[in-house]
Amino acid sequence: MGFLVGGFTAINKFGPDPMQVGEHIVTQKSLYLVLFVVGIPLLYVASPLSTIFWIVGASGILIVGHASLMEPGIESEYAQVQESV
Structure with missing residues (x-):
């Protein structure tokens, strides 16, 4: 372009x-x-349009994958409540 x-x-x-x-x-x-x-x-x-979509898709998968591995599960929030009951 x-x-x-x-x-x-x-x-x-x-x-x-x-x-x-x-x-x-x-x-x-x-x-x-x-x-x-x-x-x-x-x-x-x-083919700039397909290149842009490829970069956006690859970045999205990388970000979501990283967030799913790094974010602690919701079970850790309720661990103290379950031990006290």
Whole structure:
């Protein structure tokens, strides 16, 4: 995603006027086309949405697992009451 945003910023900053490279004239439209042709497949391969869900799921399992092992059971709260009865 940063690639596309950075590309838009760079094109608007450095490429507003057409320039000649060798025999070709490079316009802002052709720069946007190249950005999309390269950026959209990279975005698909990176799959940021599934990566975010994977990180959230793995973190949730780790946090819940740690909490279930570290939190003392409710039986420890009633141990003194049961001994006195």
